[in-house]
Amino acid sequence: MKICIFEDNTHLRESLQLLIDATAGFHCVGAFPNCKNLLEKFSDVSCDICLMDIGMPGISGIEATKIIKESYPEIQVLIQTVFSDDDNIFKAICAGASGYILKTSSPAEYIQAIKDVKSGGAPMSPSIASRVLQLFKLNFQPLTKEEYHLTDKEKLVLQQLVEGKSYKMIADELTISVETIKTHMKNIYAKLHVHSSTEAVSKALQERII
Amino acid sequence: MKICIFEDNTHLRESLQLLIDATAGFHCVGAFPNCKNLLEKFSDVSCDICLMDIGMPGISGIEATKIIKESYPEIQVLIQTVFSDDDNIFKAICAGASGYILKTSSPAEYIQAIKDVKSGGAPMSPSIASRVLQLFKLNFQPLTKEEYHLTDKEKLVLQQLVEGKSYKMIADELTISVETIKTHMKNIYAKLHVHSSTEAVSKALQERII
DNA sequence: TTTAATATCCCCCGTTTTCGGTATTGTGGC
DNA sequence: GCCACAATACCGAAAACGGGGGATATTAAA
Numbered sequence: 258m259k260i261c262i263f264e265d266n267t268h269l270r271e272s273l274q275l276l277i278d279a280t281a282g283f284h285c286v287g288a289f290p291n292c293k294n295l296l297e298k299f300s301d302v303s304c305d306i307c308l309m310d311i312g313m314p315g316i317s318g319i320e321a322t323k324i325i326k327e328s329y330p331e332i333q334v335l336i337q338t339v340f341s342d343d344d345n346i347f348k349a350i351c352a353g354a355s356g357y358i359l360k361t362s363s364p365a366e367y368i369q370a371i372k373d374v375k376s377g378g379a380p381m382s383p384s385i386a387s388r389v390l391q392l393f394k395l396n397f398q399p400l401t402k403e404e405y406h407l408t409d410k411e412k413l414v415l416q417q418l419v420e421g422k423s424y425k426m427i428a429d430e431l432t433i434s435v436e437t438i439k440t441h442m443k444n445i446y447a448k449l450h451v452h453s454s455t456e457a458v459s460k461a462l463q464e465r466i467i
Numbered sequence: 468m469k470i471c472i473f474e475d476n477t478h479l480r481e482s483l484q485l486l487i488d489a490t491a492g493f494h495c496v497g498a499f500p501n502c503k504n505l506l507e508k509f510s511d512v513s514c515d516i517c518l519m520d521i522g523m524p525g526i527s528g529i530e531a532t533k534i535i536k537e538s539y540p541e542i543q544v545l546i547q548t549v550f551s552d553d554d555n556i557f558k559a560i561c562a563g564a565s566g567y568i569l570k571t572s573s574p575a576e577y578i579q580a581i582k583d584v585k586s587g588g589a590p591m592s593p594s595i596a597s598r599v600l601q602l603f604k605l606n607f608q609p610l611t612k613e614e615y616h617l618t619d620k621e622k623l624v625l626q627q628l629v630e631g632k633s634y635k636m637i638a639d640e641l642t643i644s645v646e647t648i649k650t651h652m653k654n655i656y657a658k659l660h661v662h663s664s665t666e667a668v669s670k671a672l673q674e675r676i677i
Numbered sequence: 678t679t680t681a682a683t684a685t686c687c688c689c690c691g692t693t694t695t696c697g698g699t700a701t702t703g704t705g706g707c
Numbered sequence: 708g709c710c711a712c713a714a715t716a717c718c719g720a721a722a723a724c725g726g727g728g729g730a731t732a733t734t735a736a737a
Contacts, residue, residue, distance in 0.1 A: 678737095679736105679737085680735100680736080680737070681734100681735085681736075681737090682733100682734085682735075682736090683732100683733080683734080683735095684731100684732085684733080684734100685730100685731080685732080685733100686729105686730080686731080687728105687729080687730080688727100688728080688729085689726105689727085689728085690725100690726095690727090691724105691725090691726095691727105692723100692724080692725080692726100693722100693723080693724065693725090694721105694722080694723065694724075695720100695721085695722070695723080696719105696720090696721090696722095697718100697719090697720090697721105698717100698718080698719090699716100699717080699718085700715100700716080700717080701714100701715075701716080701717105702713100702714085702715075702716105703712100703713085703714085703715100704711100704712085704713085704714105705710100705711090705712090706709100706710085706711090707708105707709085707710085707711105
């Protein structure tokens with residue numbers, strides 16, 4: 258298990274390096290205080306897992322994660338940071354991080370996290386995992402609280418509208434008259450309390466009633 | 468720490484009950500094979516954490532989670548199931564689960580998971596955590612790989628359009644002529660490669676270029 | 678059985694949008 | 708100074724849309 262460390266704090270970086278090299282089966286193949294010439298670092302040494310800090314001077318750990326995953330998607334990046342705010346968590350995950358642990362973690366937790374990553378898991382400090390679930394829920398749940406009682410046909414029409422089709426195209430698609438589409442639209446507008454197709458599409462997408 | 472168990476397999480249910488009662492500080496206040504009269508169960512006994520199976524006859528564990536969280540949001544629900552498919556994970560999180568562990572977990576892991584929930588964490592089996600991150604990434608990654616080079620004004624207009632406004636309303640809002648809005652729209656259409664306002668709104672929302 | 682909801686179609690008419698132009702002004706770069 | 712580009716504005720015709728009305732058939736619920 259070859260591990261790379263990115264951490265600007267010299268003391269922590271060296272401690273991590275010692276910890277890793279002292280663990281059976283783990284070997285630290287690099288330890289850097291920043292992400293200068295990032296990709297070059299991987300061109301000569303092979304690496305399985307990166308321990309990545311976020312708050313480094315220059316390129317941030319999140320940017321670095323994105324860059325690494327683009328060129329070496331097989332390298333797993335384990336974020337280790339002091340930041341536990343939603344924005345950093347969000348961005349780190351989207352950048353392709355395989356885990357996210359806080360620096361308050363104990364050495365044993367660090368090692369366990371690396372082992373978890375190795376075996377295909379996604380280690381997260383408890384508070385982080387909790388935030389992730391919260392974020393997940395928040396961003397997906399704004400499911401339509403209100404029930405608009407759209408009929409199947411109306412939903413179909415709305416669906417097509419969301420796909421950018423005109424009344425005529427929808428009519429052709431469903432093999433019914435344009436006039437019928439107009440009637441359906443009138444009903445949809447009334448039920449959604451909107452007055453234009455753009456508003457209907459917007460509401461449909463944002464409240465996931467498609 | 469008062470714990471309730473929902474699990475239709477008698478053997479597992481009783482094992483869990485034994486395990487919990489044998490653990491210092493934990494007390495099992497109920498163990499049920501299904502969710503009949505679900506809310507009544509909580510009207511007389513207080514409960515901190517529910518261990519919830521998904522695959523029960525009648526009301527599923529996910530439905531039950533939703534119902535419990537509506538009436539007793541302070542009760543934490545820990546899903547324990549054999550299902551590790553995206554759909555169940557997704558729904559469980561949206562229903563308000565505080566954690567999601569597989570039944571293959573060891574007794575020690577069960578206990579640890581309950582402790583994690585108690586301390587505000589979100590325990591997940593490694594493979595589940597990994598799936599959650601995957602789902603997160605898939606659904607949030609700014610899909611907009613392409614850069615559309617919209618100008619600030621164009622983005623503003625598009626933004627207003629997404630809000631359901633007509634050309635005239637946008638013109639008033641930005642205190643410019645409707646004719647200018649028309650010009651902006653033409654440019655937006657060309658840049659986004661769309662041919663109608665609904666398509667533009669749809670693309671703007673789905674690719675998060677608003 | 679009456680009623681309500683759904684799905685289908687039609688007409689009319691005014692408004693809005695789309696798309697083809699053209700044109701002026703200001704700004705930043707070369 | 709010249710050029711590209713953004714932002715502004717206008718014209719006009721064809722197409723699409725929105726809101727109003729009315730109509731019929733089917734089905735499900737009361």
